[in-house]
Amino acid sequence: MRKTTFLLPIIVIVVAGLMSALFIVDEREKALVLQFGRVVAVKEDPGLAFKIPLIQEVVRYDDRILSRDVEPLEVTPLDDRRLVVDAFARFRIADVTQFRQAVGVGGVATAENRLDSILRAETREVLGSVTSKDILSSDRAALMLRIRNSAIFEARGLGLEIIDVRLKATDLPKQNLEATFERMRAEREREATDERARGHEAAQRVRALADRTVVELVSEAQREAEIIRGEADALRNNIFAEAFGKDPEFFEFYRSLTSYQRALKGSNSSMVMNPDSEFFNYLRSPSGGRAVTPPAPLPQAQVDAAEGAALEAAEADAAAGTAASEAQEEAETDVNNYEVDQVEDAEDGVQN
Structure with a gap:
């Protein structure tokens, strides 16, 4: 019984020692075995591993690809147009021994801070050697590759392998946005003004x-109307001349x-003359002192011709007026349509 009492604690101590001497290395990590702070073994293969209890300790590091977002930084390209760049990097711990020696007990947090400094410096150097147009263009993969290649050498000193560097966003500083928008707005308004002027x-x-x-x-319609009216007047006068030539007495009476x-109008009815004047012959006697012979009636053909000529003159006047009105309306319609098209094109240019 006494022997069992002594053996049981020893067995417990031995089992505890064996348990503390064993540790498991996960496939997603690497492990360092440290003895008094010095690296004595590196365990990279997954499975069971051993260490000396109480003397040695195990430090584990993630062996997967890690991501690090770099704080937004302000860069100044060659054209002195400041930009705010937001980037991130993907990296992994390539050499855990060198990594431990470089960062000490700080671990991944210390390594990320030092990696931020490296990426910020390289980003400023690379983006400062090109223009803002190159940075803002869609084809900027070459710039990101240059930043990665420049940072790889310095990251190796930390035991890190930089896999990729990407620019997430490239914007203007807030204090410059309003000025840029105003300049763009003024440019668009100037283009719209030019379009309206044209x-x-x-x-x-x-x-x-x-x-x-x-x-x-x-003018052409009036000319044609005057020609038709003149021809009608000439025909009318010719008919009157022939009619009056057949009866001079009727012509004198007319x-x-x-x-x-x-002469005897309301606005011109005061006359001073001798009552015996020949002007009043037809007022003093029915015959005017002469034998009045009724005028011979005009031939119907002449009457029809005179009426036709007068009707043609009236139709010519109406046609001239109609042609002028239609031409005016058509011209106004063309002008209005053209103005509407120009205004719409100018407004589209302003909106775009």
Whole structure:
């Protein structure tokens, strides 16, 4: 019984020692066996491993690809146009021994801070050697590759392998955004003003051409109307001349009545003359002191010809007026349509 009492604690101590001497290396990690802070073994293969209890300790590091977001930094390209760049990097611990020696007990957190410094410095150097147009273009993979290649050598001193570096966003600083927007807005407004000016100029040309066309059409219509009216007047006068030539007495009577009509108007009814004047021959006697012979009736053909000529003159006047109105309306419609098209094109240019 006494022997068992002594053996049981020893067995427990031995089992505890064996348990503390064993440790498992996961396939997603690497392990360092440290003895008094010095690396004595590196365990990279997954499975069971051994260490000396109480003397040695195990430090584990992630063997997977890690991601690190770099704090946004401000860079100044060659054209002195400041930009705010947001980037991230993917890396892994390639040499755990060198990594432990470089960062000490700080581990991954210390390594990430030092990696941030390396990436920020290389990003400023690479992006400062090109223009902002190259940085903002869609084809900037070459710049990211340059940043990665430049940072690889310095990262090796930390036992790290940089796999990739990417630029997530490239923007203007907040204090420059408003000025940039104002400049872009002013540029668009200037282009819109130029478009409107060109539209108004073209509209003026169209309007001038339309006005000239209206004047030409009206002039041509009036000319044709005057020609038709002159021909009608000539035909009418010819008919009157032939009619009056057949009866001079009727012609004299007709001329006297026309003179009475023109002279004895309401606004010109005061006359001073001798009552025996020949002007009143047809007023003093029914025959005017002469034998009045009723005028012979005009031939119906002449009457029809005179009426036809007068009707043609009236139709010519109406046609001239209609042609002028149609030309004016057509010109105004063309001008309005052109102005609307120009305004819409200018507004589309402003919105785009």
